[in-house]
Every structure is written in structure tokens, then in C-alpha cells.
Amino acid sequence: MPTSLTTLQRWNLDKPLGTALLMLAIISLGVIFSASGQDVSITVAQLVRLGIGFAVLFLAAQIHPDTLARWTPYIYLGGLVLLVIVLLTGVIGKGAQRWLNLGLFSIQPSEIMKLAVPMMVAWYFSQQHLPATSKQAIIAAGIILLPAALVAVQPDLGTALMIASSGAFVLFLAGMGWTLIAGILILIAASAPLVWSYFLHDYQRNRILTLFDPTADPLGTGYHTIQSMIAVGSGGIFGKGWLESSQARLDFLPESSTDFIFAVFAEEFGLFGIIILFSIFIFATGRGIIIATYAQETYTRLLAGSLALTFFLYFFVNIGMVTGILPVVGVPLPIISYGGSSVVTLMAGFGMLMSIHANRKIAQP
Amino acid sequence: MKLDIPIKDSFRESRVFSSRLTITVIGIAILSLLLLARLVYLQIVSYGHYETLSQKNRINSLPLPPVRGLILDRNGVVLAQNFPVYTLEITPELAGDMESLITDISRLIEISAGDLERFNKQRKKRPKFEPQVLRTHLSDAEAARIAVKRPFMPGVELQVRLQRHYPLGTLGIHTLGYVGRISEDDQRTIDTSRYRGTQYIGKLGIEKSYESILLGRVGIERNEVNAYGRKLREVSRIAPVAGKNLYLNIDTRLQALAENALAEKRGAVVAIEPSTGAVLTFASVPTYDPNQFVNGIDQASYKSLLDNIDKPLINRALNGQYAPGSTIKPFLGLAGLALGKITTTTEVNCKGWYSLPGSRHRFRDWKKTGHGITNLKKAITESCDVYFYTLATKLGIELMTQALAPFGFGRKTGIDLALESKGLLPTQEWKDARKEPWYAGETVIFGIGQGPILVTPLQLATATAMIANNGVRMQPILRFASENPVTHKINRFTPKVRNRLPDFVLPYLPAIQEAMVNVVHGKKGTGRRIGWNAKYKIAGKTGTSQVKGIKQNEVYNRDLTPERFRDHALFIAYAPADDPKIAVAVIVENGEHGSSAAAPIARKLMDEYLLGNAS
Structure with a gap:
């Protein structure tokens, strides 16, 4: 052990990653203040949530990766049980059964699964010899698809896809064969029409159709996309300035504090601000990938890689949705969007990353 | 050597992991650039x-x-004003089931079939988001009843609108x-x-x-x-x-007088101030109520107006085209004098009829026994037809047409109303367009204002005013002034000279004016019945416009002629004769005699205008 440890190092905290997250947190507060119509109580609520998020990050950073690996199967199984319970007794919220009321507070079991699935797949592979064989891949696919399916029937297709993706990242990083990857891609492509016809709800189909022509139903499904594109486009290069988003202030932009918060940011700060925001997100992603490369154990490196990629995926899907190149799925912009569970989940993930990095083994010669 | 029992191959695992991670980094770069490109497109290009x-x-x-x-x-x-009225309007887009909504409304207030028809007509023509008027002029009680129920009737609006009203x-x-x-x-x-x-x-x-x-x-x-x-x-x-x-320029008192005088009849009265062209009266009877057109007239009312045998929709003063009859005589007399075809002493022996040389066809005088030896003054005073048959033959159609043109016959007067009729003068072009040749007989009857000559009451009044104004024709105009409603600054319209008679004509005007005074004030004047007790001198000329041609050996029999084929009665006049303030043209359709049907109306108007009281 090195002789002199800084305070940060003593508490397993990673300075670059922490700095990026703090910057995003500050941006979040600024944009939420503006998007909520300068509502102090909403901004304070987000501040509290971010505070809880950082606390969770701190706690997660204190858990040794080996401990985490030991807990992984139980967390995963516990999460599955909660998912089943939420399906059976879930409180109806926003037309979907996602929340589980635990008396003092409500939780979304699907949020747990966002972390539990990549952990479980990483744990599974850490017990196997890599690169992954087809048989292993099929077992891993089972680990991934079971909770994803349970989330999808809630119905929360967006989260289900994100969960499946975080598991798939592990699978990919574990070295799943290219032929298998190709096979799965073909399978997905082939089943797409089937999924379209039998598994998607009308509103989901509409959202995808809207992507191709938002103007077809400007006051219906296309409304979100059109209004967010107006917000982004009218921001121009330098933006209208903080608190000057007319699209949000005048309520044209729906979900302006949550899923569509990026549109408010883009309107107020323009392309110039966006490049700064992108830099921070990509820096945080990059830091996660670097942590993954330093990690020397199967479990830690797979988990770290998956967490970093999932973080980027959220970012990409959210902005793709806001700018009209992806269908409207309920994916928030990490950290920036107003919302409880996702911040906590995300921060827990970053805490794990920091723990992984702090407890990394010295690189082999 | 390969082992049967697989062991963890850390090195290989690490290598695979690194290569996979590299691929994802490339993927991240590509996706980030994709987003950036999209944002550049949205924020810079578009x-x-x-x-x-x-x-x-x-x-x-x-x-x-x-x-x-x-x-x-x-x-x-005030002739036209804006009046606040409650209107009930429905926005079709918001209304849902229109049938049941209208049923609900008609339980609260009366909706006539006409209202409903007009509403449905508008509703089909106009966009669905535009509110359409169902009822106007709701009483306070009706408005209150609607206001109470309105929250339960989507799309229904109670508005106070300024509506044009003609008091x-x-x-x-x-x-x-x-x-x-x-x-x-x-x-x-x-x-x-x-x-x-x-x-x-x-x-x-x-x-x-x-x-x-x-x-x-x-x-x-x-x-x-x-x-x-x-x-x-x-x-x-x-x-x-x-x-x-x-x-x-309209004087409502005169206008009302003219319309009342023509009540139950059909006809037109136009009065003009000769020195300015100001149109004091512009009446056409029958009339109709303009208020019913403001919100779109219902089909039944419109049809009854259209089908009315008296044609109230026709503006007779502007578009009624009548043969001028004897009212043309002063103008032709002036032409004869000015062109040297006659002098004031030229005499014609009127035996009651006229024939063209070498023809046995007799053109009859209105007075069977004839007027005897007749000069121009007598011919105008007593309206001798034979004198003017003779004059017409001397002048020929081309000269008569040319001489009448400066008075504004055959073309629009240019009054400030659209769609004016221009009457008819048989110009060369008109004759060329007509497939028939010009007959000598047409020239003869042209002398008494029959045949292919048509004038509007407005033209007749303008031409009369020109004689009164010593050969200067003022542009007839209805507009007097405009007023800025805020500053009350008044912008008066300046009278415009339309044209003047050529100088060589002017010396002959007094003779014609004198003859026209004699029509009203002379012992034998055809208009003497309005002249004997007048407090001022009137110059005038009576006229009768044939509606139905009378055959050669036929006698006009009033009792056998249906009312609508009876002659139109005409009268033109101006007064005071020595300082004309008003020129009038009156036409009473099927009124038969200018002297009895038309002239008294002109007298009433002039009395009212010059003396301020109707006799």
C-alpha cells in the first residue's frame, strides 16, 4: 500500500470521475430551476436527491468488489422476487406497475435490476472460463432476459431494453463469439415484425412511426418530438441564455424537467453549451472505461465496462430521442433529469466503479 | 500442450477484453459524432x-x-352606424353534435328557420374552427338565458359585436x-x-x-x-x-320625400346641384331593407325579393334605362340652333302628323289636330312632335348622336357608385354591331326621344344640370366629405368639371332655357300645372316614354293597355330658373303623363329644397 493517501483516496473516491459528476449535478440544478419555471422547491428537491445520490455513491464506494461479487446472486434473486411482487401487487403509477410501496418509501425494482443484471452476468462469467462459449452465452442470455421480460410486461419497454443492454454489454466484453453475436442480431431482426405486431402497444408503435414523420400527427404522438426539436433548433449556436427557454417556460415542451430536459439545455445554451456538456459526459464515460482497463479481475472489469457503456447508452438514447432520431422512450438524461430512483441507481453504479478502481490489483508485468 | 481441464487463461481473457473494449470506444465515438451531427443540423442548418x-x-x-x-x-x-348587439356564435369544431346542440339552444331562445338555414350555409362554406353566427340581436333576457347554460354547451359563445345598422x-x-x-x-x-x-x-x-x-x-x-x-x-x-x-351630398329630407312620393309606384328620382354636381337625391323605388343583408339573407326572403314583379333589387336611378321621350327635345333643339339647321324663328306647320318625302307612313303628333304654325319655343313649350320630326330629319342621326354625347348620354356619368349603366346612343359602332341597317324612320322618331336611345335617370338629371349650369357639366358625386373620427378634421370633396359645351353652342343656350321656363310657366306649357302657384321660376320639360310600340292604325287606348305596358312618365326640371340650385329628373314607370305623374314630384322636391317646406 502506498504510504501517503489523500482524503479522497482513503475513502476510495476517484477525483476525475467525481469532478465530472459534480459538474453534471450543478448543471442539473441550473437547468431544472429554469425548466420548472424557476420553482425553488423542485430545485431543492433535486438537490436533495442528488445529495442522496452522492451519499449512495459514497457508501457504494466503501463496498469491496469481492464483497459485492459475493452478494451479487442474492441481490439478483432478490430483485427478481421484487419484480414478481410488483407485477402482482404493484401500485398503479402512470398507467404502469413499476413502484413497490415499502411503507416508508417506494422503490422501483426495475432500478435495482439496472445494476443487478450486469453484476449477475459479470459474476456468472467470473465463475467460468473465458472467452464465453455458446453455452455460457445462452445461460447469460437467460440471466438477462428473465428480468428484462418482467420489466417489459410492466410495461416499461425503455427500462427493459436498457437492462437487457447492460447485460448484453457484459456478454460482449466477455468475448462472446462473433458468429453468436451475428446470430443474435439476425434473430432480433427476424423477430422484429413479430414483436411489432404482437408485443408492442399501440402507443409504442405510434412512437416509432412518429420518428419517421413527426408532422403526421403534430398534436398527438408527434407533439413531443416536434416541440423538442423546435426547442433544440431555436437554441442556435449560443442559445437564448439561461432561464430564457420559451418552449419550456410557456409549457410547449412536455416533460421539460424530466425526459426532455436536454431540449431546455439546448435551447438556453446552444451548440456551444452542448459541446461542453458532451465533453463532460464523454469524459465520465471514458473514465469508466479506463477504470475497466485497470481492473484485473473478470468480475470487476466486466462490471466496470458495462457500467461505463450503460451510462453512455442512457446519454445517447435520451439525446437521440430529444433530437428526433430515436423513438420517444422514457429514458432520462443521466443525473441531469429530475427524478429520484435513476439518480440513486446511477450514483450507486459510479460508487461501484470507484470501489473497483480503488481496490484494483497492481498491474501484472 | 493443451490441457483437458480448462483453466482460467487470464492473458487471453484480458486480450479479448481489451479488443472488445476498443470496439466499444470506437462505437462511442461514432455515436457521439452522430449526435453532434444531428445537433449541428438542428441548431445551425435549420x-x-x-x-x-x-x-x-x-x-x-x-x-x-x-x-x-x-x-x-x-x-x-346618420344613415349607417355600428350598433352593439348580442350574437350567439357556434364554433363547429368544438360543438360536437350540432343537431342536438341547436335543439338545446332553440329551447332557450327562438331560432327561426331562416337563422338556421343561414347558419348551415355559412357552416358548410367556412372552416370548422371559425365561429359562425346562429342568432343576432338577442335581447338581454335571451342573452342571460344563454349565458347561464353556456358552460354546458361547448362551442357556444355569446359575443357583443358591433354590427352595421341602417337606422x-x-x-x-x-x-x-x-x-x-x-x-x-x-x-x-x-x-x-x-x-x-x-x-x-x-x-x-x-x-x-x-x-x-x-x-x-x-x-x-x-x-x-x-x-x-x-x-x-x-x-x-x-x-x-x-x-x-x-x-x-344626399339630403335625407329630399330623399324621403322622393321615395314617399313614389311609394306604391315604381320609378326613380335624381336631384343634382348644378353648380357642383352634388347628388342631393338618388332614389329608386321600390326599396328594401338593407339590414337583412348584413348577416346574410335567408333564402326565402331573398327569393321573394328576386321574384318580386316590381324588382326592388334593381337600382332604377343607376341602372334603369328608359327612352327619354320628349325630355330629349331641349337638347335636340339646342343642337339644331347651334348647328345652324334652324333658328329661333324657323317655323313648321304642324298638322298633327309628319311623313318622310315619298312615303305614306304618318308619324303622328301627340295632338291629333296639330299645333299649327310652330317655332322652336312653342315646340318645346307644347312639346310639338312634328317640329322635332322635321328637325331630326334635317339634322340626321350622326349629328344628333354627336350633339347629345357632350351631355353625357350613352356613357357612364362616373358617379361614385359601381356598376353604372351607360344607356344607349346609336353611335357608328353600335350601328355596325347591329345586324340591321339604319332606317330613315328611326331618325324621325329619334327626334322625340324614341327608338334606339336609352337614358338612365342619373344621365337625364346630369344633362339637365348641364343646361342649368350654362353648359358646364359637373361630375355628379354622392360623396360630400370625409371626417377623421378622432380629430374630426373634415376633408371636403372638391367639385370637378366633367366637360363643357363647345363655345359656339353657348350663345344658343338662353333660348332653350327660356323655352323650358315657358313649359312650366307658359299658358300652354305642358308643365303648367306645377308652375301656376310656384314662388320661384322653374325650367322643365315633360316626357312620355313608350313601353309598347303602337302600330300604324292603332290608337293608344289607356283602358285596354295593362298597367305595366302603359307609358312611363318623365319630367326634367331645374330651379330657380335664373339662379339654378337644383336640377331634377323624375321617372314614374307606367305613370303615363310626365305632367301629371312626374312633374308634381319634382315640384315637391324643389319646394322642400328651396323653400324648406313641402307644399
Whole structure:
């Protein structure tokens, strides 16, 4: 052990990653203040949530990766049980059964699964010899698809896809064969029409159709996309300035504090601000990938890689949705969007990353 | 050597992991660039487009329609005004089941079949988001009943609208015209930006001619609105500019007198101030109520107006074309003198008929026994036909046509009303267009204002005013002045000279004027019945316009002729004869005799105008 440890190092905290997250947190507060119509109580609520998020990050950073690996199967199984319970007794919220009321507070079991699935797949592979064989891949696919399916029937297709993706990242990083990857891609492509016809709800189909022509139903499904594109486009290069988003202030932009918060940011700060925001997100992603490369154990490196990629995926899907190149799925912009569970989940993930990095083994010669 | 029992191959695992991670880094780079490209497209390439959309979202422009100018007569009597009325309007888009909604409404207030028909007609023509008027002029009680139930009737609005109202009803309709709802045809011809928020447009008469003065300028209130259309604050406001008030030359007292005198008859009266061309009276009877056109007339009422045998919709003063009959004689007499075909002493022996040389056809005089030895003054005073048959033959059709043209016959007078008729003078072009040759007999009867010559009452009045004004024809005009409703600054219209008689004609005018005075004041004058007790000198000329041709050996028998084939009675006059203030033309359709049917109307008008009381 090195002789002199800084305070940060003593508490397993990673300075670059922490700095990026703090910057995003500050941006979040600024944009939420503006998007909520300068509502102090909403901004304070987000501040509290971010505070809880950082606390969770701190706690997660204190858990040794080996401990985490030991807990992984139980967390995963516990999460599955909660998912089943939420399906059976879930409180109806926003037309979907996602929340589980635990008396003092409500939780979304699907949020747990966002972390539990990549952990479980990483744990599974850490017990196997890599690169992954087809048989292993099929077992891993089972680990991934079971909770994803349970989330999808809630119905929360967006989260289900994100969960499946975080598991798939592990699978990919574990070295799943290219032929298998190709096979799965073909399978997905082939089943797409089937999924379209039998598994998607009308509103989901509409959202995808809207992507191709938002103007077809400007006051219906296309409304979100059109209004967010107006917000982004009218921001121009330098933006209208903080608190000057007319699209949000005048309520044209729906979900302006949550899923569509990026549109408010883009309107107020323009392309110039966006490049700064992108830099921070990509820096945080990059830091996660670097942590993954330093990690020397199967479990830690797979988990770290998956967490970093999932973080980027959220970012990409959210902005793709806001700018009209992806269908409207309920994916928030990490950290920036107003919302409880996702911040906590995300921060827990970053805490794990920091723990992984702090407890990394010295690189082999 | 390969082992049977697989062991963890850390090195290989690490290598695979590294290569996979590299692939994901490339993927991240590609996806980030994709997002950036999309943002560049939205924020730089399409910036203008989205900026416009953003502004359109944010700002709602509300047109502020101007108040239409009033129309008043020369003494300030209001002829057209704006009156606040409760109107019940329905926006079809919001209404849902229209049938049941209207049933509900008709339980509260009376909806006539006409209202309903008009509403349905408008509803089919106009966009669904535009409110349409179902009922106007709701009483306070009716408005209250609707107001109570309105929250349960989506799409129903109770509005207080300024509506055009013609307080004198039918009076002067053929001058005033009316406004109506802007139709699709109107939409094509108007600058629609000037009509934002305005529902009415001048359709006829003065309302149409002076549309641009009366309309005013639309104002715009630009409000910042939220997504629900709620106004948050006013961004800017351009106040509307009210239309100018328009004063007409019309004198309502005279107009009413003329219309009342013609009541139950058909005809027209036009009175002009000779020195200015100011049109004091412009009456056409029968009339109709313009107020029913403001919100679109219902089919049944319109059909009854159209089918009415008296044709009330026709503006007889402007578009009625009549043979001038003997009223043409003073004009032809002047032509004969000026062109040297006769002198004031030239005499014709009237035996009661006239024949062209070498023809046995007899052109009869109205007086079977004849007038005897007749000079021009006597011919005009007693309206001798034979004298004018002779004169017409001497002049020939070309000279007569040329001589009548300066008086404005055969062409539009240019009065400030649209769609004026120009009457008929048999010009060379007209004769060429006609397939038939010109007959000598046509020249003969032209002398007494029959055959291919048609004049409008307005033309006749203008020509009379020209004689009264010593050969200077003023442009007849209805507009007197316009007034800025805010500053009350009045802009008076300057009279314009339309044309003058050639100088060589002028020395002969007094003889004609003198003869016309003799018509009214001479012992044997055809108009003497209105002259004997007049307090001022009147110059006039009677006329009879044949409706039905009378065959050679036929005698006009009044009792056997149905009313509508009886002759039209005409009278032209001006007074006082030595200082003319008013020139009048009266036509009473099927009134038979100018002296008995038409002349007394002219006298009443002149008395009222010159003395201030109707005798």
C-alpha cells in the first residue's frame, strides 16, 4: 500500500470521475430551476436527491468488489422476487406497475435490476472460463432476459431494453463469439415484425412511426418530438441564455424537467453549451472505461465496462430521442433529469466503479 | 500442450477484453459524432426554421378590427352606424353534435328557420374552427338565458359585436348599399391582411364604393401565450385606426320625400346641384331593407325579393334605362340652333302628323289636330312632335348622336357608385354591331326621344344640370366629405368639371332655357300645372316614354293597355330658373303623363329644397 493517501483516496473516491459528476449535478440544478419555471422547491428537491445520490455513491464506494461479487446472486434473486411482487401487487403509477410501496418509501425494482443484471452476468462469467462459449452465452442470455421480460410486461419497454443492454454489454466484453453475436442480431431482426405486431402497444408503435414523420400527427404522438426539436433548433449556436427557454417556460415542451430536459439545455445554451456538456459526459464515460482497463479481475472489469457503456447508452438514447432520431422512450438524461430512483441507481453504479478502481490489483508485468 | 481441464487463461481473457473494449470506444465515438451531427443540423442548418416556429409558438397575433366609419347625409343625419348587439356564435369544431346542440339552444331562445338555414350555409362554406353566427340581436333576457347554460354547451359563445345598422331602414338603400359577410369571392379580390378580424365588407352602393375609406386599418396585438393559448403578457400593440366617417351630398329630407312620393309606384328620382354636381337625391323605388343583408339573407326572403314583379333589387336611378321621350327635345333643339339647321324663328306647320318625302307612313303628333304654325319655343313649350320630326330629319342621326354625347348620354356619368349603366346612343359602332341597317324612320322618331336611345335617370338629371349650369357639366358625386373620427378634421370633396359645351353652342343656350321656363310657366306649357302657384321660376320639360310600340292604325287606348305596358312618365326640371340650385329628373314607370305623374314630384322636391317646406 502506498504510504501517503489523500482524503479522497482513503475513502476510495476517484477525483476525475467525481469532478465530472459534480459538474453534471450543478448543471442539473441550473437547468431544472429554469425548466420548472424557476420553482425553488423542485430545485431543492433535486438537490436533495442528488445529495442522496452522492451519499449512495459514497457508501457504494466503501463496498469491496469481492464483497459485492459475493452478494451479487442474492441481490439478483432478490430483485427478481421484487419484480414478481410488483407485477402482482404493484401500485398503479402512470398507467404502469413499476413502484413497490415499502411503507416508508417506494422503490422501483426495475432500478435495482439496472445494476443487478450486469453484476449477475459479470459474476456468472467470473465463475467460468473465458472467452464465453455458446453455452455460457445462452445461460447469460437467460440471466438477462428473465428480468428484462418482467420489466417489459410492466410495461416499461425503455427500462427493459436498457437492462437487457447492460447485460448484453457484459456478454460482449466477455468475448462472446462473433458468429453468436451475428446470430443474435439476425434473430432480433427476424423477430422484429413479430414483436411489432404482437408485443408492442399501440402507443409504442405510434412512437416509432412518429420518428419517421413527426408532422403526421403534430398534436398527438408527434407533439413531443416536434416541440423538442423546435426547442433544440431555436437554441442556435449560443442559445437564448439561461432561464430564457420559451418552449419550456410557456409549457410547449412536455416533460421539460424530466425526459426532455436536454431540449431546455439546448435551447438556453446552444451548440456551444452542448459541446461542453458532451465533453463532460464523454469524459465520465471514458473514465469508466479506463477504470475497466485497470481492473484485473473478470468480475470487476466486466462490471466496470458495462457500467461505463450503460451510462453512455442512457446519454445517447435520451439525446437521440430529444433530437428526433430515436423513438420517444422514457429514458432520462443521466443525473441531469429530475427524478429520484435513476439518480440513486446511477450514483450507486459510479460508487461501484470507484470501489473497483480503488481496490484494483497492481498491474501484472 | 493443451490441457483437458480448462483453466482460467487470464492473458487471453484480458486480450479479448481489451479488443472488445476498443470496439466499444470506437462505437462511442461514432455515436457521439452522430449526435453532434444531428445537433449541428438542428441548431445551425435549420436554425432559422426552428427559430420561426419557436416565435410562432410563443407569440400569438390577435387582430384588432377597426370600427367602420359612419355614413351621414349632408346635414349629419346618420344613415349607417355600428350598433352593439348580442350574437350567439357556434364554433363547429368544438360543438360536437350540432343537431342536438341547436335543439338545446332553440329551447332557450327562438331560432327561426331562416337563422338556421343561414347558419348551415355559412357552416358548410367556412372552416370548422371559425365561429359562425346562429342568432343576432338577442335581447338581454335571451342573452342571460344563454349565458347561464353556456358552460354546458361547448362551442357556444355569446359575443357583443358591433354590427352595421341602417337606422333609416329602406331609405336610400339604392345609394347606401349595405355590408355583408366576406364571401369566398370577396376573399379572392381583397387584401385579406386588411380584413383580419373583420367579418363584413361593403357589398353594394356607397358601402362598396368607399370601402377603403370606411374600413379603417386593422390593429395587431401581439401576445406571448403559453401552450394552452392563455395570454401571459402583451408584447406589442398597434392600435386599429377607425374608418373615416363619410358625409354624402344626399339630403335625407329630399330623399324621403322622393321615395314617399313614389311609394306604391315604381320609378326613380335624381336631384343634382348644378353648380357642383352634388347628388342631393338618388332614389329608386321600390326599396328594401338593407339590414337583412348584413348577416346574410335567408333564402326565402331573398327569393321573394328576386321574384318580386316590381324588382326592388334593381337600382332604377343607376341602372334603369328608359327612352327619354320628349325630355330629349331641349337638347335636340339646342343642337339644331347651334348647328345652324334652324333658328329661333324657323317655323313648321304642324298638322298633327309628319311623313318622310315619298312615303305614306304618318308619324303622328301627340295632338291629333296639330299645333299649327310652330317655332322652336312653342315646340318645346307644347312639346310639338312634328317640329322635332322635321328637325331630326334635317339634322340626321350622326349629328344628333354627336350633339347629345357632350351631355353625357350613352356613357357612364362616373358617379361614385359601381356598376353604372351607360344607356344607349346609336353611335357608328353600335350601328355596325347591329345586324340591321339604319332606317330613315328611326331618325324621325329619334327626334322625340324614341327608338334606339336609352337614358338612365342619373344621365337625364346630369344633362339637365348641364343646361342649368350654362353648359358646364359637373361630375355628379354622392360623396360630400370625409371626417377623421378622432380629430374630426373634415376633408371636403372638391367639385370637378366633367366637360363643357363647345363655345359656339353657348350663345344658343338662353333660348332653350327660356323655352323650358315657358313649359312650366307658359299658358300652354305642358308643365303648367306645377308652375301656376310656384314662388320661384322653374325650367322643365315633360316626357312620355313608350313601353309598347303602337302600330300604324292603332290608337293608344289607356283602358285596354295593362298597367305595366302603359307609358312611363318623365319630367326634367331645374330651379330657380335664373339662379339654378337644383336640377331634377323624375321617372314614374307606367305613370303615363310626365305632367301629371312626374312633374308634381319634382315640384315637391324643389319646394322642400328651396323653400324648406313641402307644399
